[in-house]
Structure formats: structure tokens, C-alpha cells
Amino acid sequence: MTALSTGSYRIALIPGDGIGPEVIPPATAVLDAVGRRHGLTFAYDGFDWSCERYATEGAMMPDDGLDRIRRHDAILLGAVGRPGVPDHVSLWGLLIPIRRAFAQYVNLRPITVFEGVGSPLSRARPGEVPAAEGGVDLVVVRENSEGEYSEIGGRFGHGTAGELAVQEAVFTRTGVSRIADFGFDLATRRRDRLVSATKSNGIVHTMPFWDEVVAERAAAFPGVEWRSEHIDALAAKIVLDPSSFDVVLASNLFGDVLSDLAAAVAGSIGIAPSGNLDPSGDHPSMFEPVHGSAPDIAGRGIANPLGAIWSAGLMLTHLGHPEAGDEVLAAIRDALRDGSVRTGDLGGTASTDEMTAAVLKRVGA
Structure with missing residues (x-):
């Protein structure tokens, strides 16, 4: 060759x-x-x-x-x-x-079902099969440098009944913008579909901020069909209908969990x-x-x-x-x-x- x-x-x-x-x-x-x-x-x-x-x-x-x-x-x-x-x-x-x-700042995790590897989901078919027919071929784009995995916080009152631990999540406009741009751009080179993982109904500051910035960046990619999905419902849908996903955009913690879940869906x-x-x-x-x-x-x-x-x-x-x-x-x-x-x-x-x-x-x- x-x-x-x-x-x-x-x-x-x-x-x-x-x-x-x-x-x-x-x-x-x-x-x-x-x-x-x-x-x-x-x-x-x-x-x-x-x-x-x-x-x-x-x-x-x-x-x-x-x-x-x-x-x-x-x-x-x-x-x-x-x-x-x-x-x-x-x-x-x-x-x-x-x-x-x-x-x-990008953690990229492609997930596909391979022919010859049995998925635990009976309806999941190899990635070469069209998604409409059950083919599973998606990629998780995980923010990799900030979010929930910050160093800000500490433990107080060690060994006492009132001991507590504080962990601060850090989301910046720069950090969310650049990971969103990467995810949307990747979607344009795949099947023009993206789902953004959120939990803005329960996490009152960082997740609404994430949603707002992702929506702002989406405007530059009008050809991509996208939506936000709460992380709990999204995890369930990846199990119930994995072929419906193309690019999954997520914060550091959510992307970490979803990518391992999706890998298990793919069989190993x-x-x-x-x-x-x-x-x-x-x-x-x-x-x-x-x-x-x-x-x-x-x-x-x-x-x-x-x-x-x-x-x-x-x-x-x-x-x-x-x-x-x-x-x-x-x-x-x-x-x-x-x-x-x-x-x-x-x-x-x-x-x-x-x-x-x-x-x-x-x-x-």
C-alpha cells in the first residue's frame, strides 16, 4: 500500500x-x-x-x-x-x-456496538447499522478541566460529630464555551445531533449557567439538532434507546459517569x-x-x-x-x-x- x-x-x-x-x-x-x-x-x-x-x-x-x-x-x-x-x-x-x-479540556469517549460483541441490550445493534434500525454509534464529549472536579473546598472538624466536607464546583464561561464548541463542531462531522446533559432543576447555579452558555454557542451551529436533557432521564434513555444518540455533551462528572454507562451498553x-x-x-x-x-x-x-x-x-x-x-x-x-x-x-x-x-x-x- x-x-x-x-x-x-x-x-x-x-x-x-x-x-x-x-x-x-x-x-x-x-x-x-x-x-x-x-x-x-x-x-x-x-x-x-x-x-x-x-x-x-x-x-x-x-x-x-x-x-x-x-x-x-x-x-x-x-x-x-x-x-x-x-x-x-x-x-x-x-x-x-x-x-x-x-x-x-476535552475528554473524548467514542462508544459503538461491534458485530460479534453481545450488548446486554437485546435491541442494540452494531454501529455500522443505521441508527434508525438500532445501530449504536455515539461519542461522549466530556469537559475535562473544571466543573465538579475542582480543588476548591476542604474538610473541617476532623473526627468530631460536626465534621463536614465542602466541595465547590467551578464552571467558567471560557470552559463551557470551548467544550460546547468542540461538541457542536463534532456533531456537524457526524450526524448533526447533540444532547447536552444537565441537572438545572436541582443544581441551582452551575447547571443553569451551563445550559445558558451551551444555548449561546449552539446558535453558531444552526444545522445541529440539539436539546438539553436532565442527567437522570438521560442515563435511562441511553439504556432504553442508545441508538438515538450521536454526540453527548457533558460536564466533568456527568461525562465520566455517562461514558462508563455507555461503554457497558456496548458490551465491555x-x-x-x-x-x-x-x-x-x-x-x-x-x-x-x-x-x-x-x-x-x-x-x-x-x-x-x-x-x-x-x-x-x-x-x-x-x-x-x-x-x-x-x-x-x-x-x-x-x-x-x-x-x-x-x-x-x-x-x-x-x-x-x-x-x-x-x-x-x-x-x-
């Missing part, structure tokens, strides 16, 4: 914890294979930032960690978290500093990818599977690598090579459609290496 484009990229690898170090090598193997077909080359720098590092050195990453990866073209992360290390320590010690220092969270994007390209964006560190299966060689592989495909698209990214997704689709190789989360017995080989075979490796 003639190379469609050329480029050389330096990628920061953060395998992390649990199954993270097991799914990153499959992702880089697929990157290298697809890269050869498109004239792309990748150099990798590994970083041992993890809960294991926290346990031994008292920090998830070194003080100059952000400077070490600032000039990379992208970041590929495996998973973070392990028993004995509180989740807020791993999150605020690694992921959130990277997301915020590098202006990764082990497949789900994500991208933490700086759309300007001024900073490296970070790509990671959604499945977490899964310590119960770590070290057994049975983790599903498809979430990491698909995340690498999203990275290719973000770097300006959508044809290469499409090839990765097509290889995943074909491997799952064949059905002869399935990891345990998909009802099979295949190893991580076997699932990886099935994808590599389809990208001409």
Missing part, C-alpha cells in the same frame, strides 16, 4: 499499574504496524510513573515530570490505581496534573478508549483505555488490549492521520466480527497476545 502521509513522532509511554503494562505493548505494536503502511515512525520514551512509584518514593511522578513530557507529540497511558493507594492520590498525583497543565468496558485532548495542539494530548488497572487479573496475560489499541487509533487521528486511525478501528471491527479470538471479558479464553495478534494480522503486520 502506498503511504498516505509521512511523519515522525515521539510518544511518552506511561504504562502505570495493574494491566497497564500489559496493554501498552499491544498498542505500540499496532502503531508501528500501521505506521509502516502510512510512512509514519514512532519513538517511545517510557516513564515508570505509577502507584508503585508512589509506594516507594512518595509521589506518583517526579517534581519535574510535566517538563519531561511537555515536548512529546502525544502521551499513551495504560492504567493507574492499585489496592492500598487511595484513588484520589493516584488521580490527583498524575492524571489531573497532566490534563490541566497541558490544557486537555475492556474495549472502550479515550482521548484527553488539547485541540489547539499546543500541548501533547493523552490517550488511555477506560478499563482501569484491573488488579484482579493483572499479571495473568488475559487483559483485553483493544481499549489501548483503539486509544492508539484515536491518537493517530488526532496527530493528523485519520486514514491510519480508521485502519486501526477497522482491524478491531474485523477481529471482533470474526469471533474466533475473544478475551475473557468478551466471553472467550484468548490471551492478551492472541487478541493482539488477531488485530496485527488485519493491519498487515
